[in-house]
Amino acid sequence: MRPVSLSDVNATILFIQKISLSKFEELLEKVNAKINDTVLVPLMAKETILRATWERYKADTRLKNATFLKSFLQLLRPFIAGISKPILQSLPYWNVSCDDFKALVQGFNTGLAEMTLDTKAALEDWIFSYINATGVSCITNTSESGEWLVKNWEFINDLIKSVNLIQQKTNSSPISTTVIQNKTVGESLLNSIFGGLAPLFPVFKPENFTEWFEKRLPVLLSRITSFELASIPTNITCESYQAIMKGFNSVVNFTLPQIGDLYRFGKNILSQHIVLSGSECDADVRKDHELIQRKFMQSLKGLSFKSFLALNFSGFEILDLLTPQILSGLTVHSDALNDVDKISQIIDTLASKNFSDLIAYLTQFVADTKEMNVTAFQNATIRRLMLSKIMKLLEPFFPKLNTSNYVDLFQRKLFLLLPSITEKELATIPTNISCESYQAM
Known part of the structure; x- marks a missing residue:
């Protein structure tokens, strides 16, 4: 098939200019009905027919009516892949209503598979420039918008060069990158799509x-x-x-x-x-x-208990994931100091952690109680339970501790719990410790 020449374009434009609009639209209906597989229409022919059609219709006031625009684009379905950058550039954003924009996008959608990369790039630029210029509310602020986005997002998404967006490169599709990476726009689009889904x-x-x-x-x-x-x-x-x-x-x-x-x-x-x-x-x-x-x-890691609370977890449903510091915060700032079950859950969680985690918990516990001005336990049962469980956890490590470790543990970290010491807890400490370690205790 020979390429479409300038004379072909001019002849097509002349024909469409001469024929009455009603007859031309009847002709489009017949063509539309006969062409199921639009691939059969050569791309250059599509471009020629669409260009000629646009020259005839671009001043038609009916295009301001979204209902007419939608039906008109349906008539152009066999040729829509031939949309060109000049046609898109003649559609200024401020002159396109929200309904018209939706109708245009839905119309363009039908020709995506046959569009050239240049056409897709031009469409991407036009669509995202419209969103950037007019705001995202047009396609997100109603339930109908959500349904529209679900139907058309595949088309819009396919226009986006995802790799460039993800890698935050700006050498390609800068306008879509700017729009999609805008927090408000991204949130609005996702919320609307989920509403439709x-x-x-x-x-x-x-x-x-x-x-x-x-x-x-x-x-x-x-x-x-x-x-x-x-x-x-x-x-x-x-x-x-x-x-x-x-x-x-x-x-x-x-x-x-x-x-x-x-x-x-x-x-x-x-x-x-x-x-x-x-x-x-x-x-x-x-x-x-x-x-x-x-x-x-x-x-x-490194998160304060206050920041953890902002995540809307109680803490007790994910104890095994929490850091020693957050476990300490949960001990002091929840009602665990008056709840046997909760304090047991917290201390038992430490059993799966190592010695340094246990020490980190006790260090933070001292800091948290000091911050809360806790100088003595009001609940002796909880104090006794905590000391019993913690001493049991420390038992395997006692033989390896030096004097400074004993000083740190018994004069600082366990200080609030020691009033509940009994023979049972004392039995966890080796009898062969040094005199200095004994003195430290």
Whole structure:
């Protein structure tokens, strides 16, 4: 087939200019009905017809009507892949209403598979420039917007050069990078999409979760909150959970609260699966949860108890993940000092930790009680229980301690607990310690 020449373009423009609009639209309807596979129409022919059509219609006031625009774009379906940068540039953002924008995007969607890279780049620039210029509320502020985004996000997402966005390069698609990385925009888009997906989640299969969380949503997942996570049912299959977590595990810049939310989300789903099926998810699925768990534990290091409280965990549901410092805060700042079960849970958690962790706990315990002006225990039962359990934990290490260790333990770290010392606790201390160590005690 010979290439389309300038004379072909001019002839097409002339023909469309001469024919009446009603007859031309009838002709478009007939062509539309006959062409099911738009690939059969050469791309250059699409570009020519679309360019000629635009020349005839660009001043048509009916294009201001979103309903007409939507139906008109449907008539142009066989040729929409031929949209060009000059046509897009003739659509100034301030002259395109929100409804028109939605109609245009939905119309462009039909031709994505056949568009050239240059056309996709031009569309990406136009769509994100519109969002940047007019604000994201057009496509996020109603339930209908959420449904629209779900239908059209694949198209918009496919236009984004995800690698450049993730790597934060600015040498390609700078406008989409700017828009998507804007916190407010990203949060609004994700919230709206989840609003549209929420009614669908209960019937999603693993492949549906894969499609969304591994392919369509990664560029937005760094904006996830507990609100969006709460819209995902907890009774999904292990395979569905794995698909979701693969998407989340591809994100490297989660905040600590987000990691905490993801950990809680995963724990709820895995626990629910055990309740419903009587068995755990397999090891491969649990690995994805364990990855988030490791990130969570790593993020807790160096965190103050006050900052930990901001994560909305009680602490007792994740005792095994907490640092010695946070365990101390939980001891002093919760009601554990008046609750036998809770104080037992906290001290028993230390049994799985090493000597340095135990010392770190006691060091922080001294600092926390001093800050709270605690000079004596009001609850002798709790004091006795704490001392008994801690001395039992220290027992294997006593033979290795030197005099300075005994000074530190008995004159500083255990000072508040020592009024409850009994023969049982004393029996945990070796009798062959040095005179200096004995004197220190």
